[in-house]
Amino acid sequence: MDEPLIAIVGAGVMGTGISTLAVGHGLPVVLVDIDEGVLDRAAAASANGLRHAQLTGALPAGRTPAKLRTTLSLNDVADAAVVIEAVTELPDSKAEVLAEVSALVRPGTPLVSNTSGIPIDEMAAWVKTPGDLIGTHFMNPAYLISMVEVVRGPQTTDNTVESVISLLTRMGRRAVVVRDAPGFVTSRLLHPMINDAAQVVSAGTATVEDVDTLMQGCLGHPTGPLRTADLIGIDNLVDALEALYARTGDERCRPSELLLEKVRRGELGRKSGRGFYNYSEAQA
Amino acid sequence: MTPEQQTEKAPFDMDAVVDEITRFVAEQTRTSPEADQDLFTTGLANSMFAMQLVVFLEQSYSVTVAGPDLQLSNFRTVKSMAALVGRLQAESAAGSDV
Numbered sequence: 001m002d003e004p005l006i007a008i009v010g011a012g013v014m015g016t017g018i019s020t021l022a023v024g025h026g027l028p029v030v031l032v033d034i035d036e037g038v039l040d041r042a043a044a045a046s047a048n049g050l051r052h053a054q055l056t057g058a059l060p061a062g063r064t065p066a067k068l069r070t071t072l073s074l075n076d077v078a079d080a081a082v083v084i085e086a087v088t089e090l091p092d093s094k095a096e097v098l099a100e101v102s103a104l105v106r107p108g109t110p111l112v113s114n115t116s117g118i119p120i121d122e123m124a125a126w127v128k129t130p131g132d133l134i135g136t137h138f139m140n141p142a143y144l145i146s147m148v149e150v151v152r153g154p155q156t157t158d159n160t161v162e163s164v165i166s167l168l169t170r171m172g173r174r175a176v177v178v179r180d181a182p183g184f185v186t187s188r189l190l191h192p193m194i195n196d197a198a199q200v201v202s203a204g205t206a207t208v209e210d211v212d213t214l215m216q217g218c219l220g221h222p223t224g225p226l227r228t229a230d231l232i233g234i235d236n237l238v239d240a241l242e243a244l245y246a247r248t249g250d251e252r253c254r255p256s257e258l259l260l261e262k263v264r265r266g267e268l269g270r271k272s273g274r275g276f277y278n279y280s281e282a283q284a
Numbered sequence: 285m286t287p288e289q290q291t292e293k294a295p296f297d298m299d300a301v302v303d304e305i306t307r308f309v310a311e312q313t314r315t316s317p318e319a320d321q322d323l324f325t326t327g328l329a330n331s332m333f334a335m336q337l338v339v340f341l342e343q344s345y346s347v348t349v350a351g352p353d354l355q356l357s358n359f360r361t362v363k364s365m366a367a368l369v370g371r372l373q374a375e376s377a378a379g380s381d382v
Contacts, residue, residue, distance in 0.1 A: 052335040055354045144331055209314070216327075223330065231332075 003027050003066060006167075009074065009097055011035075011042035011270065013233065014114055015086035017142035019068055020049035024059045024143055025171045028066040031074050039070040052237030053143045060172065078104045082167055084136070086114040089239050090256075094118065095126040102127035111161045112136050116232075116240050117183035117191070119247070122154030131157035132162050137184060140231055150175045151184050182247035190228070191241050191251035195259065197225040201276075202258045208276045226276040230269035234262045296373055303347070309362065319363045324356065334359055339350040341365060347372035363376050 008015050008023050011033035019029045023046070033039050046068055053059045069076075074097075077083050083101050087093050094113055099109060101254070111133045113123055124130035135151030148168055152161055161177060162284020168175045178185050197211050221228075229237055238255045245253040262268070264274060269275030302319050310316045314327045323329035329337070336347050337359050347369060349358075358368045 048335075051338070051350075051354055052331075055334055055338060055356060056331045057356065058331075141332075223332075276292075 003239065004167075005030060005079060007032065007077035007080035007083045007101075009033075009077065009083065009085045009101065010087035011038045011070065012088070013084065013140055014138060014142065015084075016042040016045050017049065017140055018084060018114065019088060020046045020053065020141075021138075021143040021171055021173075023066045023068045024050055024053050024063075026063045026066050027171065028058075028069070030069045030080065032071055032073055032074055032077060034072065036072060039072070043068065043070055049141065049143050052141070056144060058144050058146075058172075074100055077101055077103060080105065080109065080112045082112060084112040084114055089118065089236060089243065090116060091118050091122055091243075095123050098123055098133070099126040100181055102129070102132075108132060108159070110134060110160045110167075112164060114138055115151075116236075117187040117243055119182055120151050120180045121155065124153055124155050130155040132160050133182070134160050135180070136164070136168075137186060140188075146172060146174055148173045148175050149184055149186050150177045151180055152177050153180045184246045187240060187244065188248075190225075191237065191244055192250065194225045194229045194232075194237060195241055195252060195254075195256050198229070198256045198258040201226070202256065229259075230275035230277055230279075232260055233269050233271055234275050235268050238263055296370045298366055302362055304344065305341075305362045305365050308344075309337075312336065317362055319366075320361050322360050323362075324360055329345060329359075339367065341369055345369045345373060347376065350367055 003026060006027055006029050009032045011031050015031060019031050022029045031039065031042060050065055055158050063115055083105060085094060085097050085101065086272045087097050094115065098111060098113060107129045109132060113120060113133065114136050116137055120133060120135040124133050127133050133153060134156045135153065137149040139145040139152065150164060165175050183191060200206060200211055201208055208226050212226050215224045216223040217268060234254065238259050241253050241255045244250065266272055270279050273279050299365065306317060306319065309328065312333065315328055317323060317328060334356060341347060342349060353368065358364055
């Protein structure tokens, strides 16, 4: 059977994780970035991610992983059945990439923007066929977490929604489709909560560990909000909070001083070896 | 409990490996596990920590965990991890004799 090619633009944590998910389910991926070093690291991280997914039983048994090809050329997305944009969470960067991609692919090719909270319709003006544009919000690591928030913009067509759900199903994901709004559902609820958790720590009410332990033990949160912040990346979290604050005016979304301080010190979470917790090299 | 000091290339010392893995888990989770405690059902480990255990064993004992060995049941307890290391080292020693 001829598997559809998935193009993923942006080889950061999310682009790499989604690539790993796709190839792990037997779907070939072309992964595009502007930085060769980033692509090399992504290829290594993806190989490691496949092992992680296998270890935790997150891959279908007996399926041979498909090929992950990395490239510096955005033109290589032209033949893809679907393009997933996973660049930095800045509307301008996303819009620029989406505009370029939109000019390269056939109309009717789903253009997926992976975002934790930028409204899809803000980016729709940049693409040639706004009906093809849709949002996803994969969780990190994308190859382990089976639920995906899918965001339908006001102009997104039924065909686009159906194609993307079908693709997600093929990759063993469950989708919940929500409407377009700043932060959609998950970030609108989670990000202010993490921000509050940082405030609780700053106020001296409880330690980082105790906040997470209480949220796990009493409220069933799988890892605790501050461990989640380390996994998201505190810089990305601050960007997302600022984007939410700018669009909602909700004071709970204004990044707390402790988060900003961590970003200034380069304590970005798991990816930098230190955030709210310390991570040995083996963990990063 | 104290493993004997071995000056020459040590044969696999189960007790020492159990101690080392226990120390690593204790450092990372701030809880000292029993050797046969299920780290996953007792909440000490999760899917993220599982991969750290793999990397720790590979780096500490110069083994590669691959193929069918890459499954959670091998990492459930300190004892099962030590057994895996022992087996992989024996296999690689046998392989290098050929």
